[in-house]
Amino acid sequence: MDLGRLRTLRELSIRKTMAAVSEALYVSPSAISQQLTLLEQEVGATLIERRGRGVSLTAAGQVLVEHAERVFAELEIAKADIQKLENLVAGDIRVAAFPSVATALMPSTMRHLNREHPQLNIGFDEMEPEESLAALRTWQTDVAIIDDLNVLAGALDPSIETVPLIEDVFLVMMGKEHPLATKPEVTLTDLLHESWVIDTASKNYTSMITQACQGAGFDPRIVARCKGFEVSVALIREHCGISILPGLRASRDLTDVEVRPLKPEIRRKISLAFRKGQRHSPLIRAFINACVHRAAEVTRSVKE
Template sequence: MDIGRLRALRELSIRKTMAAVAEALHVSPSAVSQQISLLEQEVGIDLVERRGRGVNLTIAGRMLVERANRIFTELESARADMAELKEVVAGELRVAAFPSVAAAFIPKTIRALSATHPQLLVQFDEMEPEEGLNALRSWQTDVALIDDLNIPPGLLDPGIETIPLIEDVFNVMMSPNHRLAHMEEVTLGDLSGELWVIDTASSTYTRVLTDACQNAGFTPNIVARCKGFEVTLSLIREGCAIAIFPELRASFDLQDARVCRLVPEIRRRIFVAFRKGEKKSPALQAFIQSICAHTTDFADPPAA
């Protein structure tokens, strides 16, 4: 069977539509449809069935994807073995990470790797944890930084391995002139009457925030929803709203803003995720070693 056609089928099992697969593989939807049709001709059985605008895999399609997963894992493992024998860290490593973690660690890691391994090129894409994990599953990236709020460990594929990177806590951010700005610690109850701004990049973040406030006896009055930190920070500085953000994000670029510790704590664990078959890849090992070294500057190491 053709590897490219198997890859297209595997992508379809994840992304559900021909258009989404085409975007991921950088081809046209008609090319994807043709790949699937040719694969069906190869195996002599229907692999997909259309349901409205989407596509579902048949029993045969799901069985073939399971086999394809093992095939791709073996291929990546073989590639890692060959790279290990070269004893040279070289080539290209694709990395996906979400903004707060990326800003804290990725630039320093890339700079360190370029100095120690000049033949290694790191390609970076900013992705939210769920998006990064999907990219990892579909071989669109080699490494994904994820957290346990967006990706509970029990939902990880068996073919994905993780290494704990760091634990992060959430802080309250407000204007320096806010009535609570003089306090070192703030409870959610203290914030019950406040106006809130939230980052809408992650629906999980909104859910965690809302659930925490409701457990404290109130529903947050959200008056601003932003896709980027720049607008959010401007609203906070001008006293238009307050926000809760991870400590990693609150560790820089915060002139004219006050950060207070939230109690009780809301924490998240951050992991480096990669495909198990590539664990021995010299490039992957170099990246993990470098990024782990740069987390030592932060106060909350991962729990044992």
């Protein structure tokens, strides 16, 4: 039975539509449909049925996905066990992380691993948490760095393990001459009449900001919606607006921008995610250890 076709069926069980599976696997919808047809021929049973614009798994399809989960888990364990026998940190590993944590952790982590394990080849992809988790489920990456703002703990796939990495505290950012720059800390009510610059890379971040402001009794007056941190900071620097942005972002390259703690705090927990059975792989273990060590260094520097 073809493993690639099994993975396609498994992804369909999660994403529900051919179009979503096509987008996740970077394969055309017609190719996805063909793979599933061939899989049905292999097993001699109907695995999917169309319902409106979507599709659902038949009882046979659900049973096959359950078995496929166990097969993939065993293959991961076998791969890790073989690597452990060799006790050699060598080979390829792909890592996906979102911009703020990637900026703070990835360069030094990769530099350390390149020095300590020259036979380990790290490939990095910048992805938002939900995207990187989808890549992890479909074997397009080996480690995904995620947060609990975008990926709720209860929503994690049972085949995914996580290791806590770091907690990130959101901070208020404003121009150097902003009146609030004279205050040691800022409350949400202090921001009642401000213009806001919002990073729209994560819809959950936007929702978090909106809900926090509404909880303080107002709707944020958003004047700029940006897809990247560079534009956001440029606008803040020129006093076009203020923003609440990740503290990990505030630790680097913020010329002419003031940063103040927000009271009460808004935090997010950031974790490393990987497929079950991979924890004992020397490659995965080396990356986890290096990344956790770097995160601890960042945490200490923030406290100092």
